[in-house]
Amino acid sequence: MILKILKYQLRDVFRSRWIIAYVLFFLVLTDVLFRFGGDGLRVATSMMNIVLIVIPLSSIILGAFYLYNAREYMELLLCHPVKRHQLFWGMFLGLALPLVAAFAGGVMLPYLYNAASAEAWQSALMLVFTGSMLTVIFVALAYYLALRFDDRIKGLGLALVICLFFTIIYDGIILFVIYMFSSYPLEKPVLVMSLLNPIDLGRILLLLQFDISALMGLTGAVFREFFGTPLGMTVSVASLLIWLTVPVTAGFRRFLVKDF
Template identity: 55%
Template sequence: MKMNTNTLKLIKYQLRDVMRSRWVLFYLAFFILITDALFRFGGSGDRVILSLMNVVLLVIPLVSIMLGTMYLYNSREYTELMLSQPVKRIQMFAALFSGLVLPLAATVSVGIALPFIWNGVLLSHIGALGYLLATAVALTIIFSALAFAIGLLTEDKIKGLGLAVVLWLFFAVIYDGLILLVIYMFSHYPLQQPVLIMSMLNPLDLARIALLIQFEASTLMGFTGAVFQRFFGSMSGQIAIVLVMVAWISIPLGWGARRFIRKDF
């Protein structure tokens, strides 16, 4: 019981701290502006969701991993201070992580959902929007967890930030380049299964495919697309997506927590 109240108290403090800094507001304004602009230029809710898909896949991982890394370095002194109090390390770690992820996820959800409300299409698109937001939140958590892993890997701020950029670049660009390379090198072999597994191992690819299946079926209905569609569109496919995402959250976070607990501050 005491542990929970401690954690909650810490989270509360963290949230107040985050709210006082302006980046959350900027992030919120960014999503409201871009969603509303898409409504103004594009029109229908379906098209807005399709365009938002690109924004979600591009912006959220980048912002989460950069902000997360910086946030961890910036709260170093505060962490040291707190740890000199009767606070368990795991509590502190949980509070730090929640203090980052909660405002980020809330900001994204509210920022995207608000324009849907005032354009009056929230209820008619609640399913698709829910799916998009769930993916956005999952990406936020995954890339925040990766940010924590980086922040705890190296003490050097510049090195950490550099590593964050490289990691994002790897998941967003380089990994797909590798997949394409494999596709070309082994083009004489049946590749659907291996490529499917490869793309499932990258959280960004996984989120992209999960959204594609929902929102752009016409392209994927081609012959090969149908194979992917059948797998990811099925119940077991959806479960696999969730499992891989959970793994991508728990592995870096677990590693980070272990390191945080043993770290010599």
């Protein structure tokens, strides 16, 4: 049943103009970077900033819009013998998968036809992994918000605020904390704070890939342990996975008891 719903969802989403625009955005950007920047490693580095800003924002906004627009459709399906959990996964995967595919395809295609080196591919795959995780997390957040707030202005507004909070304000708070308590041993608290923000997590994963040389400039045993060993990668990926399950579970549970 989930696959049935998913099948028609995918058919719908892949025909929509915005998903085509989304693919083209990443495709053109990566291609242009290849043309001007040269090697795939540089391209991936440049794409990093885009990925960390564009993906959370577009995923949460598109996700919320999509779900608000699908309200009547979901009601309709629920009047057929469809179970709620089936509909939820159908709808969730029906948006998250196309977004991931659009992003991954848009980024990787130029790597393919530019015959990037193995090292560049490794960076590109890390980029795609991180971007995909962020996509799914922010689509899940959007779904939760859209299910929680029937008023779409409120839902979309909150989506924007959450996005802004995670992309900018949160890091401002971290910097503030670092400044205010600079005389205290803050290594662990700062690391933990970063792990609590999915965008920071994604950023750290990518830093491990692209800026390890700079990160190694951090003094302190905790940082050395974290960034200098596979520990950092493991913890970041694990935290990202935890981050993934939280909004998905919240959205799912909300969906089961929601009044349409």
